[in-house]
Each structure stands twice: as structure tokens, then as C-alpha cells.
Amino acid sequence: MTSPDAPTASPTWLDDRRQAVSRRIGDPVLPSTEEEVWRYSRIGELDLADWSTVAEPAERGLPAGIEAILAAVPERAATVVVRNGFIVHSEVELTWSERGLYVGALVSGPEAETALGSVSGDGIDVFSQLNDVNSADPILISVPRGLTVDAPVVLIDWIDIEGCAVYPRLVIRVGANADVKVLDWHGSADVSAFVAPVVELDLAHAARLGYGSVQMRGPRIWQVASQVSHVMADATLTSSHVALGGDYARARTDCRLIGKGATGNLQAIYFGENEQTLDFRTFQKHDAPKTTSNLLFKGAVDDHSRSVYTGLIKVEKVATGTNAFQTNRNLKLSEHAWAESVPNLEIETNDVKCSHASTVGPVDLEQLFYLESRGVPTDVAERLVVAGFFQEVLEAFPVPGVVGLVNDAIEQRLDRRSER
């Protein structure tokens, strides 16, 4: 176990890289809702000057509030806790470090210089580039070829400084035929903050990665997150995202299936309340033959909350024999809530199986009637149906230990709902 008592000194290559990107973007220009990928977003409300980056870790201890998460996954191959952008705790079980698993500060990890940016390249948007410049302590999970890690790796990213801007960075590299499951938990105290995480997922030939992320930030957090993945031949990425927190919380997912036979399973659930906006952009990019992508995003919006889902399946000419599916289902629980759902296809070859489906509507009346006909009161029946709506995704969550916590949070939302 290592708990660094001083920030890891950044190597020259990293400083150079930060400066290069900084020079390139200059005074960053934020996007506007004129751009398709920002349409329906609240980007116009954002002023980066409202937040300041954290230069020094204010607190080096473990934040209160993470015990329940750790307790939910008692068997862990490795644990990293990042607080306001800085690693405050990092440990890898000896049995796994001996077999070559690396989890910790990227700068001290294997092939650090090539690992950072290996998937995100020059950055998918200005926030990704800002992350390149400002990310304090990038994290690397590196699984050597052939290793099956049978306990999950747990990362907790915590924010508890009022008014801070934080740029968490995570790079996961899974070697050929290796297999790992990762929990990435985004939590916070009730502070106002701006967070722009970037996650890079790099899967080598026949690698398997189950990446489960839970976004339960406090209600005053603005989060603009980006997840990019490269999936090589016969590799399988399963990414499952839970989005409950934040004032405005955006998650962009770019999944690129690069090798023949690569598979990307992309799932998410979200549940908005009060004035929240939960915003999802997905790209399923098929660049090789016989690739498969399977997307299922399910969400509910209550009160005055809003959700946005826009998704694109892009199948290149070379990607023959491709299967690509995209489903977005939304429950609208209040007349003031609003859910936007825009699926899209761009297909350059005929030899594909593709489908997309998108629905926005109230709780299914036939389901309600069925439950009520057994004697279950309307409000309880509605709770059962709404909670049940999310289970399809949660049942397949890569780190099942935390599903209980997620269900508790959903139940609390439903409690607040029935109190109103």
C-alpha cells in the first residue's frame, strides 16, 4: 500500500505536453448549442471563470462518505481514491501487483508517456483538451497480456472544495486476452464545482473490460465527461454508466470498434429530479468487419428535470457483417419534465444489421393496471415499475457489489417523489 505524502512530481514529458496543448488552445473557446453535439445542452450557462483549478491538495486524508462504497466491494484487486484531482490513497493487492497489474499514478506506471492520450488523441473537444492541460494526477490501470483479474479495481473520484475546477483523468489499458472489471465512482460533498473527467479505454486483441461508472455527484456540480474507447480485434468492452447526480451532468461516449470481431456493449441509466439536466451523447463507430455494438440507455425524468440523448451509429464501408443496435427509452414522470431523444444512423455498407429505437412516455398504464389488480396501491405500483425499469441495465452492471447502493439512491429519489 502506498499513500503518497507529496504530489507525484510531474516528469518533463508531461509538462511539455501540458504546455503544448495549452499553447494550441490558447484562450479556450467554449462550444455553443449551434453545434449538433451540444444542441439541447446548457453549455451557454458555463463560464470557466466561475471556477478555479486546485494547485495543491488541500486535504490528503480519505474523504468522509466513501466507506459505504468500499464496504460494498470488500474484495478489491486495487483501490485508488482521488480527491479534488489528487491521489490520496492508492493500493494494489500484492497477489495482483506480483502478476503485473498496475493501478496508480500514470506517471509512475508502465509506458506512461504513450499511455496518456493513446485513445483520446488530441482531445475530442475543448474540455478534453483542458483536461490534457490541467489534469493533476492522471490514473493508469494497466493489465498485462493474458492476466484475468478476478476482483474488481475500484476508483473513487471525490470532490469537496467549494468553487473548484477539477479535471480527472483515467487511462485503462487491457492487454491481449486480459480481463478486468473496474468501478469508477464519482461522488462529492455538497459543493459547487466544475468537473471535466476524461476516461480512455484501450482494449488490445481479445481483451475484456467491464467498466462500471457511477456518477453520484452532489446537486450543485457541473460535470462534462468524456469516455473514449478503442476496441481491437475480438475484444469486448462492456461499459455501464449510472447517472444520478449533478446540476448539469453530461457524458459523451465514443466507442470505436477498430479490430475485426470487436464488441462494444454500452449501457446507461439516469434519473433526473428537480432542475437537473442529464445529457448523453454516444458514438458507435464501426471501423472493421464483423463488429458488434449494442447500446441501451434508459432514463427517467421527474419534476422539472431534463434529459438529452443523441446517438450516432457510424458504419464504415470496410465494416461488413456488422451488427449495431441502439435503444434509448425514457420515462417522463412529470408534466414539466422533458426528455429529448435523437437517434441517428450513418451506414456506408449494405452488409449490416442495424436498428435503433427511441421512446419517451409516461409509466406504462397496462403495467400499472396489472400491479394494481393485485391490490398494490397506485403510488406503490408506480414505484415498482419505475425501479424495475432500471433493473435491465443494473442486472448486467460489471461490478454488481454497488448495485445495492444505486438501488438505494433510486429508492431515495422515489421517496422524495412521493413526499412532494
Next chain:
Amino acid sequence: MGELRIQGLKAEVVGREILHGIDLVVGSGEVHAVMGPNGSGKSTLSHVLMGKPGYTVTAGSVTLDGVEILGMPTWQRAQAGLFLAMQYPVEVPGVSLDDLLSEALSATGRDASIVHAAVAAEAERIGLATRLLDRPVNVDLSGGEKKRNETMQLAVLRPRFAILDELDSGLDVDALRACSRRVEEATTEFNLGVLAITHYTRLLEELKPDVVHILANGRIVTSGGPELADELEETGYAQWVTDDEIAAPSGEADPFADPFA
């Protein structure tokens, strides 16, 4: 002895009257079969009794032991002791059978801790495979499995009166026997009163009706003993409905009617 009493019941769907005045009294422990051709209003009757949205009752009353239930929401009718075994049981993703029945029992102040054991015992009696009990309610069940599931829930919830809406549709011979026998046993076991709505007489081989009613064009046209069902088997519905009605069943206006009938 308790009774379910239907008097002068008229109901319409999107402005069109489907039930033209139904009178029926089912006593506890009795089995009444309501038989009729397609479009006679059978499903409308079952839906109206359970309070399904989409129907308007324009006249009449339905009382359970003297208490009017027509003004009650569906769940209160169920809590008062009414059960509807649906013709097309609805799939409810993510909701387990145990959770549903626990909520149903505890909502009426009954002990929900018995659910798991009761479900297991009843499933075995009805021949519903144990592996199906862990699935979300009705999800990925075959037509026959869904009907066994309805019957199993009826047995666990022990209502006072059960409406069986075409329990026999989509059932193979073995499942039909298991389900109808279980309901028949319930009439003595917990004095269940039964309103069995069906097109065919085969349901009534194990479930012995005390009274058979013929429903045609939204009215009970005749009632009699079990021999009436035998007569139907011989002659069909022709003598009770005009050719017009057979050619153009009034149920066409019913959006909830069986689309495959």
C-alpha cells in the same frame, strides 16, 4: 355467505355502449360461467369489474358484500377481495413476483413473510417451474406459463371473488387441467366465488359451474345449470345471436378485445 352482485350494469368504450345492462349474482364458493361468442362483451365485463381505465360505466352497480365498488380505484377493488386473472397477463420488467405479492399482501395488513414459501408451494401444485419464479413478472413466459402464473398468484392472494378472463386461451391440455382444478379446489379451500368468462366449454371440465350464463351482444340472454354448457357444445351460439352479430360482432369497437379472436 358473501356475494358479488352486478345489477343493471351498462358500460361504453369511446362513446359506444358495449354492455347493455348485466345482472348477475355470484355467491361465495359458487362457480358461474359467463359464455359468449367473440364480441359479446366478455372482456369488457371483466375489465369494467376490475376498473380498467378506458371504460365508462353509464348505469348500474357492482357490490361486494353490499359495498359498492364501482367508484373505487382498481387496487381498492382488489383489496376488497376481487381478483382478475387476465387474458393477456402483462409483462412487468424488473419487478419480481416476490416483490409484487409482498406489496399486495402488506398493503392489506397481511403477513408478507409467507410469500416466498407460499409461491413455492402453489407453483408446485400448479406445475409452474421453479426457475420461472425468479424472472420479473411474466417476462419471457410462454402463454401457458403466464396463465399458470395468474392462477398461482390467485392461490397465494386468496381473494374472495375471482374473475377468470378466458383463463383457457393459450393453454395446453395439461396446463388447463392444472389451472382449472386449482380454482375448483379454491372454491372449497377458501370459499372462492368464481366468475369464469370463456368462449369454450373445455375450461368447465375440471371447474364445475353451478350456473352458466350466455352473454350475447352485451346482455345475459339466458342462464341455466351446467347442462346449458353441454347444450352449447352441441349447437354453438347460433340460437342466441343473430347472423348479423356473428358477421359483425359488436366488440369491434372494443379496443381491448382479443385481436386474435
